Amino acid sequence: MTRPVRFLALLFPNVTQLDLTGPAQFFSSPPGASVDLVWKDRSPVVTDAGFAIVPTVDFATAPQADVLMIPGGQGVFELLEDDETLDFVRRQAAGARFITSVCTGAFLLGAAGLLVGRRATTHWNSHAMLELLGAVPVEERVVRDGDLITGGGVTAGLDFALTVLAEVFDPQTARAVQLGYEYDPAPPFDAGHPSRPEADAGQVSSTLQTRRELREPVVRRAAARLAGRVEPVG
Protein backbone atom coordinates (compact mmCIF):
# COMPACT_ATOMS: atom_id res chain seq x y z
CA MET A 1 0.00 0.00 0.00
CA THR A 2 1.27 3.49 -0.79
CA ARG A 3 2.48 5.29 2.30
CA PRO A 4 1.36 7.12 4.35
CA VAL A 5 -1.03 4.51 5.77
CA ARG A 6 -3.70 5.55 8.27
CA PHE A 7 -4.67 3.08 10.98
CA LEU A 8 -7.85 4.00 12.85
CA ALA A 9 -8.87 2.13 16.00
CA LEU A 10 -12.13 2.51 17.89
CA LEU A 11 -11.68 3.49 21.55
CA PHE A 12 -14.84 3.02 23.64
CA PRO A 13 -15.73 2.78 27.34
CA ASN A 14 -14.78 -0.54 28.95
CA VAL A 15 -12.63 -1.63 26.02
CA THR A 16 -10.15 -4.37 26.89
CA GLN A 17 -7.30 -1.94 26.50
CA LEU A 18 -4.67 -4.49 25.44
CA ASP A 19 -6.86 -5.44 22.45
CA LEU A 20 -6.21 -1.88 21.32
CA THR A 21 -2.81 -0.96 22.74
CA GLY A 22 -0.99 -4.08 21.51
CA PRO A 23 -1.82 -3.63 17.82
CA ALA A 24 -1.58 0.18 18.14
CA GLN A 25 2.03 -0.19 19.29
CA PHE A 26 2.94 -2.41 16.36
CA PHE A 27 1.04 -0.25 13.83
CA SER A 28 2.75 2.93 15.07
CA SER A 29 6.20 1.68 14.20
CA PRO A 30 6.73 1.51 10.41
CA PRO A 31 7.79 4.67 8.61
CA GLY A 32 4.77 6.26 6.99
CA ALA A 33 2.25 4.72 9.38
CA SER A 34 -0.04 6.79 11.59
CA VAL A 35 -2.42 5.58 14.29
CA ASP A 36 -5.53 7.42 15.44
CA LEU A 37 -7.88 6.42 18.24
CA VAL A 38 -11.45 7.48 17.64
CA TRP A 39 -14.52 7.88 19.80
CA LYS A 40 -17.67 10.02 19.81
CA ASP A 41 -15.80 12.86 21.49
CA ARG A 42 -12.26 13.46 22.66
CA SER A 43 -12.76 13.13 26.41
CA PRO A 44 -10.64 10.44 28.08
CA VAL A 45 -12.22 6.99 27.82
CA VAL A 46 -12.05 4.64 30.80
CA THR A 47 -10.81 1.18 29.86
CA ASP A 48 -11.45 -2.16 31.55
CA ALA A 49 -8.05 -1.91 33.29
CA GLY A 50 -9.28 1.12 35.24
CA PHE A 51 -7.23 3.84 33.57
CA ALA A 52 -8.26 6.16 30.74
CA ILE A 53 -6.88 6.69 27.25
CA VAL A 54 -7.47 9.88 25.28
CA PRO A 55 -8.95 9.66 21.76
CA THR A 56 -6.93 11.49 19.12
CA VAL A 57 -9.94 12.18 16.88
CA ASP A 58 -13.73 12.04 17.13
CA PHE A 59 -16.40 10.59 14.86
CA ALA A 60 -16.98 13.93 13.16
CA THR A 61 -13.36 14.70 12.36
CA ALA A 62 -11.80 11.25 11.90
CA PRO A 63 -9.89 10.84 8.66
CA GLN A 64 -10.83 7.98 6.36
CA ALA A 65 -8.98 4.89 7.60
CA ASP A 66 -6.87 2.75 5.36
CA VAL A 67 -7.04 0.08 8.07
CA LEU A 68 -10.04 0.15 10.41
CA MET A 69 -9.53 -1.77 13.67
CA ILE A 70 -12.19 -2.63 16.25
CA PRO A 71 -10.91 -3.96 19.59
CA GLY A 72 -13.09 -5.91 22.00
CA GLY A 73 -14.05 -6.19 25.62
CA GLN A 74 -17.33 -6.12 27.48
CA GLY A 75 -17.88 -2.54 26.36
CA VAL A 76 -18.37 -3.66 22.77
CA PHE A 77 -21.62 -5.37 23.72
CA GLU A 78 -23.01 -1.98 24.82
CA LEU A 79 -22.52 -0.76 21.25
CA LEU A 80 -24.25 -3.48 19.24
CA GLU A 81 -27.48 -1.46 19.14
CA ASP A 82 -25.86 1.99 19.07
CA ASP A 83 -26.69 3.49 15.69
CA GLU A 84 -24.20 6.33 15.96
CA THR A 85 -21.35 3.86 16.38
CA LEU A 86 -22.70 1.35 13.87
CA ASP A 87 -23.11 4.08 11.25
CA PHE A 88 -19.58 5.33 11.87
CA VAL A 89 -18.16 1.82 11.53
CA ARG A 90 -20.10 1.19 8.31
CA ARG A 91 -19.03 4.52 6.85
CA GLN A 92 -15.36 3.94 7.62
CA ALA A 93 -15.50 0.34 6.48
CA ALA A 94 -16.90 1.41 3.11
CA GLY A 95 -13.72 3.40 2.41
CA ALA A 96 -11.09 1.27 4.14
CA ARG A 97 -8.65 -1.01 2.41
CA PHE A 98 -8.73 -3.46 5.35
CA ILE A 99 -11.50 -4.01 7.92
CA THR A 100 -10.18 -5.64 11.05
CA SER A 101 -10.98 -6.61 14.61
CA VAL A 102 -9.32 -8.09 17.66
CA CYS A 103 -11.06 -10.24 20.26
CA THR A 104 -14.79 -9.53 20.62
CA GLY A 105 -14.46 -6.44 18.43
CA ALA A 106 -15.66 -8.87 15.75
CA PHE A 107 -19.16 -8.61 17.24
CA LEU A 108 -19.35 -4.91 16.39
CA LEU A 109 -18.32 -5.63 12.81
CA GLY A 110 -20.99 -8.33 12.85
CA ALA A 111 -23.69 -6.01 14.20
CA ALA A 112 -22.77 -3.55 11.46
CA GLY A 113 -23.52 -6.25 8.91
CA LEU A 114 -19.92 -6.65 7.84
CA LEU A 115 -19.44 -10.35 8.63
CA VAL A 116 -22.29 -11.97 6.72
CA GLY A 117 -20.88 -15.05 5.03
CA ARG A 118 -17.34 -14.10 6.01
CA ARG A 119 -14.77 -16.24 7.81
CA ALA A 120 -13.81 -14.66 11.13
CA THR A 121 -12.49 -15.35 14.61
CA THR A 122 -12.89 -13.87 18.08
CA HIS A 123 -12.07 -14.65 21.73
CA TRP A 124 -12.57 -18.34 22.58
CA ASN A 125 -15.02 -17.31 25.30
CA SER A 126 -17.55 -16.02 22.75
CA HIS A 127 -16.52 -17.78 19.56
CA ALA A 128 -19.68 -19.81 18.93
CA MET A 129 -21.92 -16.71 19.23
CA LEU A 130 -20.30 -15.11 16.18
CA GLU A 131 -22.42 -17.31 13.95
CA LEU A 132 -25.55 -15.49 15.17
CA LEU A 133 -24.41 -12.45 13.17
CA GLY A 134 -23.98 -14.42 9.97
CA ALA A 135 -20.23 -15.01 10.24
CA VAL A 136 -18.46 -18.28 9.57
CA PRO A 137 -16.52 -18.71 12.84
CA VAL A 138 -13.06 -20.18 12.29
CA GLU A 139 -11.01 -21.45 15.21
CA GLU A 140 -7.70 -19.84 14.36
CA ARG A 141 -5.68 -17.14 16.06
CA VAL A 142 -5.78 -14.87 13.02
CA VAL A 143 -8.22 -15.26 10.12
CA ARG A 144 -8.08 -13.50 6.79
CA ASP A 145 -11.00 -13.41 4.38
CA GLY A 146 -10.22 -10.96 1.59
CA ASP A 147 -10.11 -7.44 3.05
CA LEU A 148 -11.31 -8.72 6.44
CA ILE A 149 -8.68 -9.70 9.03
CA THR A 150 -9.81 -10.77 12.50
CA GLY A 151 -7.80 -11.82 15.54
CA GLY A 152 -8.67 -14.04 18.50
CA GLY A 153 -8.75 -12.98 22.14
CA VAL A 154 -6.72 -10.03 23.48
CA THR A 155 -3.07 -11.07 23.04
CA ALA A 156 -3.89 -12.60 19.65
CA GLY A 157 -3.81 -8.93 18.67
CA LEU A 158 -0.01 -9.14 18.47
CA ASP A 159 -0.02 -12.02 15.99
CA PHE A 160 -2.89 -10.27 14.20
CA ALA A 161 -0.91 -7.02 13.99
CA LEU A 162 2.09 -8.70 12.38
CA THR A 163 -0.23 -10.37 9.87
CA VAL A 164 -1.84 -7.03 9.06
CA LEU A 165 1.54 -5.30 8.68
CA ALA A 166 2.71 -8.01 6.31
CA GLU A 167 -0.40 -7.47 4.17
CA VAL A 168 -0.47 -3.70 4.32
CA PHE A 169 3.27 -3.23 3.80
CA ASP A 170 5.30 -6.41 3.32
CA PRO A 171 6.67 -9.32 5.39
CA GLN A 172 10.00 -7.54 5.85
CA THR A 173 8.26 -4.64 7.59
CA ALA A 174 6.38 -7.03 9.86
CA ARG A 175 9.59 -8.85 10.80
CA ALA A 176 11.33 -5.54 11.54
CA VAL A 177 8.50 -4.59 13.92
CA GLN A 178 8.65 -8.02 15.57
CA LEU A 179 12.38 -7.61 16.22
CA GLY A 180 11.98 -4.03 17.40
CA TYR A 181 9.42 -5.05 20.02
CA GLU A 182 11.29 -8.24 20.89
CA TYR A 183 8.24 -10.36 20.19
CA ASP A 184 9.82 -13.75 20.84
CA PRO A 185 7.23 -15.06 23.27
CA ALA A 186 8.08 -17.51 26.04
CA PRO A 187 5.16 -17.76 28.43
CA PRO A 188 6.08 -19.50 31.70
CA PHE A 189 2.87 -21.56 31.58
CA ASP A 190 0.95 -23.33 28.83
CA ALA A 191 -2.59 -22.31 29.69
CA GLY A 192 -3.39 -19.73 27.02
CA HIS A 193 -6.24 -21.50 25.24
CA PRO A 194 -8.83 -24.13 26.22
CA SER A 195 -6.90 -26.61 24.08
CA ARG A 196 -3.66 -26.17 26.05
CA PRO A 197 -2.61 -28.73 28.67
CA GLU A 198 -2.50 -26.33 31.65
CA ALA A 199 -5.83 -24.64 30.92
CA ASP A 200 -8.33 -25.16 33.72
CA ALA A 201 -11.37 -26.98 32.38
CA GLY A 202 -13.57 -25.57 35.12
CA GLN A 203 -12.59 -22.02 34.23
CA VAL A 204 -13.30 -22.73 30.57
CA SER A 205 -16.81 -24.05 31.15
CA SER A 206 -17.79 -21.40 33.69
CA THR A 207 -16.45 -18.62 31.46
CA LEU A 208 -18.30 -19.95 28.41
CA GLN A 209 -21.51 -20.05 30.47
CA THR A 210 -21.19 -16.60 32.01
CA ARG A 211 -20.24 -14.98 28.72
CA ARG A 212 -23.17 -16.60 26.97
CA GLU A 213 -25.60 -15.44 29.68
CA LEU A 214 -24.15 -11.94 29.62
CA ARG A 215 -23.78 -11.50 25.87
CA GLU A 216 -26.12 -13.76 23.91
CA PRO A 217 -29.29 -11.70 24.47
CA VAL A 218 -27.77 -8.55 23.00
CA VAL A 219 -26.09 -10.45 20.18
CA ARG A 220 -29.47 -11.97 19.30
CA ARG A 221 -31.11 -8.54 19.36
CA ALA A 222 -28.36 -7.18 17.09
CA ALA A 223 -28.88 -10.12 14.75
CA ALA A 224 -32.62 -9.42 14.62
CA ARG A 225 -32.02 -5.73 13.84
CA LEU A 226 -29.58 -6.74 11.14
CA ALA A 227 -32.06 -9.14 9.56
CA GLY A 228 -34.72 -6.40 9.55
CA ARG A 229 -32.48 -3.68 8.22
CA VAL A 230 -33.53 -2.37 4.84
CA GLU A 231 -30.43 -1.71 2.79
CA PRO A 232 -30.54 1.61 1.00
CA VAL A 233 -31.03 1.17 -2.73
CA GLY A 234 -27.74 2.27 -4.27
Next chain:
Amino acid sequence: MTRPVRFLALLFPNVTQLDLTGPAQFFSSPPGASVDLVWKDRSPVVTDAGFAIVPTVDFATAPQADVLMIPGGQGVFELLEDDETLDFVRRQAAGARFITSVCTGAFLLGAAGLLVGRRATTHWNSHAMLELLGAVPVEERVVRDGDLITGGGVTAGLDFALTVLAEVFDPQTARAVQLGYEYDPAPPFDAGHPSRPEADAGQVSSTLQTRRELREPVVRRAAARLAGRVEPVG
Protein backbone atom coordinates in the same frame (compact mmCIF):
# COMPACT_ATOMS: atom_id res chain seq x y z
CA MET B 1 0.68 -12.10 49.34
CA THR B 2 -2.37 -10.99 51.29
CA ARG B 3 -4.96 -9.32 49.08
CA PRO B 4 -5.61 -6.57 48.16
CA VAL B 5 -2.38 -6.14 46.20
CA ARG B 6 -1.46 -2.72 44.82
CA PHE B 7 0.43 -2.56 41.51
CA LEU B 8 1.92 0.83 40.74
CA ALA B 9 3.38 1.59 37.30
CA LEU B 10 5.28 4.70 36.28
CA LEU B 11 3.73 6.56 33.33
CA PHE B 12 6.05 9.13 31.75
CA PRO B 13 6.29 11.09 28.48
CA ASN B 14 7.45 8.99 25.54
CA VAL B 15 6.99 5.70 27.37
CA THR B 16 6.77 2.69 25.05
CA GLN B 17 3.13 2.27 25.94
CA LEU B 18 2.97 -1.50 25.42
CA ASP B 19 5.69 -1.95 28.06
CA LEU B 20 3.10 -0.52 30.44
CA THR B 21 -0.26 -1.52 29.00
CA GLY B 22 0.58 -5.22 28.53
CA PRO B 23 1.51 -5.91 32.15
CA ALA B 24 -1.18 -3.48 33.41
CA GLN B 25 -3.82 -5.56 31.63
CA PHE B 26 -2.62 -8.79 33.20
CA PHE B 27 -2.18 -7.23 36.66
CA SER B 28 -5.69 -5.75 36.60
CA SER B 29 -7.35 -9.12 36.30
CA PRO B 30 -7.02 -11.14 39.54
CA PRO B 31 -9.56 -10.51 42.28
CA GLY B 32 -8.04 -8.22 44.90
CA ALA B 33 -5.56 -6.61 42.53
CA SER B 34 -5.52 -2.89 41.75
CA VAL B 35 -3.40 -1.04 39.22
CA ASP B 36 -2.44 2.62 39.46
CA LEU B 37 -0.48 4.63 36.90
CA VAL B 38 1.62 7.37 38.44
CA TRP B 39 3.31 10.50 37.16
CA LYS B 40 4.30 13.91 38.55
CA ASP B 41 0.80 15.24 37.91
CA ARG B 42 -2.42 13.83 36.53
CA SER B 43 -2.44 15.49 33.12
CA PRO B 44 -2.58 13.07 30.16
CA VAL B 45 0.87 11.75 29.24
CA VAL B 46 1.76 11.33 25.57
CA THR B 47 3.22 7.92 24.78
CA ASP B 48 5.56 6.86 21.99
CA ALA B 49 2.59 5.56 20.00
CA GLY B 50 1.24 9.11 19.69
CA PHE B 51 -1.78 8.87 21.98
CA ALA B 52 -2.04 9.87 25.64
CA ILE B 53 -2.86 7.89 28.77
CA VAL B 54 -4.14 9.52 31.95
CA PRO B 55 -2.31 8.86 35.25
CA THR B 56 -4.59 7.67 38.04
CA VAL B 57 -2.41 9.14 40.83
CA ASP B 58 0.49 11.58 41.14
CA PHE B 59 3.78 11.41 43.01
CA ALA B 60 2.35 13.26 46.01
CA THR B 61 -0.74 11.10 46.47
CA ALA B 62 0.37 7.68 45.21
CA PRO B 63 -0.27 4.84 47.62
CA GLN B 64 2.64 2.65 48.66
CA ALA B 65 3.04 -0.01 46.00
CA ASP B 66 3.20 -3.70 46.77
CA VAL B 67 4.60 -4.18 43.27
CA LEU B 68 6.43 -1.25 41.67
CA MET B 69 6.75 -1.47 37.89
CA ILE B 70 8.89 0.74 35.64
CA PRO B 71 8.24 0.44 31.89
CA GLY B 72 10.74 1.57 29.27
CA GLY B 73 11.06 3.50 26.07
CA GLN B 74 13.18 6.42 24.95
CA GLY B 75 11.47 8.64 27.53
CA VAL B 76 13.14 6.73 30.37
CA PHE B 77 16.52 8.11 29.32
CA GLU B 78 15.21 11.64 29.96
CA LEU B 79 14.64 10.65 33.59
CA LEU B 80 18.00 9.16 34.53
CA GLU B 81 19.14 12.50 35.98
CA ASP B 82 15.72 13.67 37.21
CA ASP B 83 15.92 13.75 40.99
CA GLU B 84 12.18 14.12 41.53
CA THR B 85 11.57 10.86 39.67
CA LEU B 86 14.60 9.07 41.10
CA ASP B 87 13.57 10.02 44.65
CA PHE B 88 10.02 8.83 44.03
CA VAL B 89 11.27 5.51 42.67
CA ARG B 90 13.65 5.01 45.60
CA ARG B 91 10.93 5.88 48.13
CA GLN B 92 8.43 3.47 46.57
CA ALA B 93 11.04 0.76 46.13
CA ALA B 94 11.93 0.95 49.82
CA GLY B 95 8.38 -0.08 50.79
CA ALA B 96 7.50 -2.42 47.93
CA ARG B 97 7.42 -6.18 48.13
CA PHE B 98 8.58 -6.50 44.50
CA ILE B 99 10.60 -4.03 42.44
CA THR B 100 10.15 -4.64 38.74
CA SER B 101 10.80 -3.28 35.27
CA VAL B 102 10.02 -4.06 31.66
CA CYS B 103 12.30 -3.24 28.73
CA THR B 104 14.56 -0.24 29.29
CA GLY B 105 12.69 0.63 32.48
CA ALA B 106 15.58 -1.26 34.09
CA PHE B 107 17.80 1.77 33.40
CA LEU B 108 15.69 3.92 35.72
CA LEU B 109 15.97 1.33 38.47
CA GLY B 110 19.69 1.30 37.76
CA ALA B 111 20.01 5.10 37.92
CA ALA B 112 18.17 4.97 41.25
CA GLY B 113 20.89 2.64 42.53
CA LEU B 114 18.61 -0.37 42.77
CA LEU B 115 20.50 -2.74 40.45
CA VAL B 116 23.99 -2.73 41.93
CA GLY B 117 25.20 -6.33 41.97
CA ARG B 118 21.76 -7.57 40.91
CA ARG B 119 20.93 -9.88 38.01
CA ALA B 120 18.64 -8.10 35.54
CA THR B 121 17.55 -7.96 31.91
CA THR B 122 16.34 -5.31 29.46
CA HIS B 123 15.64 -4.85 25.75
CA TRP B 124 18.24 -6.56 23.53
CA ASN B 125 18.97 -3.19 21.91
CA SER B 126 20.45 -1.77 25.15
CA HIS B 127 21.34 -4.91 27.10
CA ALA B 128 25.10 -4.44 27.35
CA MET B 129 24.75 -0.90 28.72
CA LEU B 130 22.99 -2.14 31.85
CA GLU B 131 26.35 -3.12 33.27
CA LEU B 132 27.34 0.57 33.44
CA LEU B 133 24.86 0.98 36.30
CA GLY B 134 26.30 -1.89 38.29
CA ALA B 135 23.84 -4.57 37.21
CA VAL B 136 24.73 -8.10 36.18
CA PRO B 137 23.03 -8.29 32.74
CA VAL B 138 21.45 -11.69 32.08
CA GLU B 139 20.25 -12.61 28.61
CA GLU B 140 16.88 -14.06 29.51
CA ARG B 141 13.36 -12.90 28.77
CA VAL B 142 12.46 -12.61 32.46
CA VAL B 143 15.01 -12.50 35.28
CA ARG B 144 14.30 -12.82 38.99
CA ASP B 145 16.84 -11.89 41.64
CA GLY B 146 15.12 -11.93 45.03
CA ASP B 147 12.54 -9.15 45.16
CA LEU B 148 13.72 -7.81 41.78
CA ILE B 149 11.97 -9.06 38.64
CA THR B 150 12.94 -7.60 35.26
CA GLY B 151 11.62 -8.31 31.79
CA GLY B 152 13.20 -7.97 28.35
CA GLY B 153 12.00 -5.73 25.55
CA VAL B 154 8.37 -4.57 25.23
CA THR B 155 6.38 -7.77 24.61
CA ALA B 156 8.52 -9.63 27.14
CA GLY B 157 6.25 -7.72 29.52
CA LEU B 158 3.58 -10.38 29.01
CA ASP B 159 5.84 -13.25 30.04
CA PHE B 160 7.15 -11.01 32.83
CA ALA B 161 3.61 -10.27 34.05
CA LEU B 162 2.70 -13.95 34.31
CA THR B 163 5.93 -14.57 36.25
CA VAL B 164 5.10 -11.70 38.61
CA LEU B 165 1.53 -12.92 39.12
CA ALA B 166 2.77 -16.41 39.94
CA GLU B 167 5.10 -14.95 42.59
CA VAL B 168 2.69 -12.38 44.01
CA PHE B 169 -0.33 -14.69 44.06
CA ASP B 170 0.29 -18.26 42.86
CA PRO B 171 0.79 -20.16 39.58
CA GLN B 172 -2.91 -20.98 39.38
CA THR B 173 -3.76 -17.27 39.29
CA ALA B 174 -1.18 -16.68 36.56
CA ARG B 175 -2.56 -19.53 34.47
CA ALA B 176 -6.12 -18.20 34.88
CA VAL B 177 -4.99 -14.79 33.60
CA GLN B 178 -3.16 -16.42 30.68
CA LEU B 179 -6.32 -18.28 29.66
CA GLY B 180 -8.51 -15.23 30.14
CA TYR B 181 -6.37 -13.16 27.79
CA GLU B 182 -5.85 -16.06 25.37
CA TYR B 183 -2.10 -15.76 25.63
CA ASP B 184 -1.21 -18.68 23.39
CA PRO B 185 1.20 -16.87 21.09
CA ALA B 186 1.67 -17.87 17.46
CA PRO B 187 3.64 -15.17 15.67
CA PRO B 188 3.53 -15.53 11.89
CA PHE B 189 7.29 -14.83 11.66
CA ASP B 190 10.29 -15.89 13.72
CA ALA B 191 12.17 -12.61 13.94
CA GLY B 192 11.55 -11.53 17.53
CA HIS B 193 15.10 -11.56 18.84
CA PRO B 194 18.56 -11.21 17.28
CA SER B 195 19.06 -14.93 17.87
CA ARG B 196 16.05 -15.93 15.76
CA PRO B 197 16.48 -17.15 12.18
CA GLU B 198 14.36 -14.45 10.49
CA ALA B 199 15.90 -11.53 12.39
CA ASP B 200 17.64 -9.10 10.06
CA ALA B 201 21.33 -8.87 11.00
CA GLY B 202 21.63 -5.42 9.47
CA GLN B 203 18.74 -4.13 11.59
CA VAL B 204 20.33 -5.64 14.69
CA SER B 205 23.71 -4.01 14.18
CA SER B 206 22.34 -0.60 13.15
CA THR B 207 19.90 -0.59 16.09
CA LEU B 208 22.63 -1.51 18.54
CA GLN B 209 24.77 1.31 17.20
CA THR B 210 22.07 3.99 17.18
CA ARG B 211 20.85 3.07 20.64
CA ARG B 212 24.36 3.19 22.00
CA GLU B 213 25.01 6.60 20.45
CA LEU B 214 21.68 7.90 21.72
CA ARG B 215 21.74 6.42 25.20
CA GLU B 216 25.24 5.65 26.41
CA PRO B 217 26.21 9.26 27.26
CA VAL B 218 23.28 9.71 29.63
CA VAL B 219 23.70 6.23 31.11
CA ARG B 220 27.36 7.06 31.81
CA ARG B 221 26.39 10.36 33.44
CA ALA B 222 23.80 8.55 35.58
CA ALA B 223 26.46 6.02 36.57
CA ALA B 224 28.83 8.80 37.55
CA ARG B 225 26.15 10.48 39.67
CA LEU B 226 25.40 7.16 41.30
CA ALA B 227 29.06 6.55 42.10
CA GLY B 228 29.30 9.99 43.68
CA ARG B 229 26.10 9.76 45.64
CA VAL B 230 26.62 9.79 49.40
CA GLU B 231 24.21 7.31 50.91
CA PRO B 232 22.43 8.71 53.95
CA VAL B 233 23.68 7.12 57.15
CA GLY B 234 20.76 5.04 58.40
